[in-house]
Amino acid sequence: MxxxxxxxxxxxxxxxxxxxxxxxxxxxxxxxxxxxxxxxxxxxxxxxxxxxxxxxxxxxxxPIPIWDPPMALRHLATGLMLFSFMALGIYMLPAGRLKPMFKHPMLIAIKIWALAHLLANGELASIILFGSFLAWAVADRISVKRRVGTGGGAAIPASGSIGWDVAALIVGIVLYVVMLLWLHEWLIGIPPVAV
CATH class of the missing domain: 1.10.287 (Helix Hairpins)
Structure with a gap:
């Protein structure tokens, strides 16, 4: 630990x-x-x-068990991860209409990822890991909001073509499917699909 x-x-x-x-x-x-x-x-x-x-x-x-998440929360976590990957896709591609609306899609992706994994995992190491990332992402979002306009924060990008939004969502969905069906179990050793 x-x-x-x-x-x-x-x-x-x-x-x-x-x-x-x-x-x-x-x-x-x-x-x-x-x-x-x-x-x-x-x-x-x-x-x-x-x-x-x-x-x-x-x-x-x-592992040090703290609580046993019910199966419904594991299913919810699997579903939430789709939105995390879509926010990641929005972050990765040039701005369409969604990137300026989300303002900081990478932080949104991290917050959803951390929350989803907190819901699905009840042992101490997971609570420390995902809780730390969630707290950091919330603190960073507050900090970025304060720094914008002072030269210390990332500026919100201008709106672009809606085509970039479509492409970003497709990228997010593809990444989600790849992670769900193959990559998560290969990298982490745990199948993410709750059964």
């Missing part, structure tokens, strides 16, 4: 610096240059991600 917690601290910590010290991030990036700053940021993020995956895998060897 300690490796998982350390990974969360490293990964979410590096992603939280902009939340708590946006001016410091801007100064550091200006001092180092954009390329080197992003390189360090990426390396630290990767280390945190590896620790999360490793720590979560170790925690699954001896």
């Amino acid at each position: 300690l490796v998982l917690i350390l990974g969360l601290i490293v990964f979410l910590g590096i992603h939280s610096v902009r939340i708590f010290a946006p001016a410091k991030v801007a100064r550091r990036e200006a001092q180092m240059g954009e390329g080197p700053y992003k390189g360090v940021y990426s390396i630290v993020s990767l280390i945190g991600f590896v620790l999360i995956v490793w720590g979560y895998g170790m925690a699954q060897d001896a």
Whole structure:
């Protein structure tokens, strides 16, 4: 469990610096240059991600049950993930009408992903992992809202063609189906379809 917690601290910590010290991030990036700053940021993020995956895998060897989610919540979680992937598709593609409406679709995707997995998993490692990501995404969304207009937050993109919305939703649905039918079990070792 300690490796998982350390990974969360490293990964979410590096992603939280902009939340708590946006001016410091801007100064550091200006001092180092954009390329080197992003390189360090990426390396630290990767280390945190590896620790999360490793720590979560170790925690699954001896899970600590907190509650047993009913099957209905597992089905609900499977359905919610479709919306998470559609928000991810909207984030990935150029702006149509939905991206400006959603404002920050990546954060929406993370919040839905985390909530869905909290509903479907009742052991301590999952509660810590998905609860941490949900809390971070909520904090980051509040922070982004405060930073927009001060030069520290991502600007809301202008509306584009509705064709990008259609393409984004198709990308999200395809990613969802691939994850649902093949990738989740291959990567995580657990089939996501509740039976």
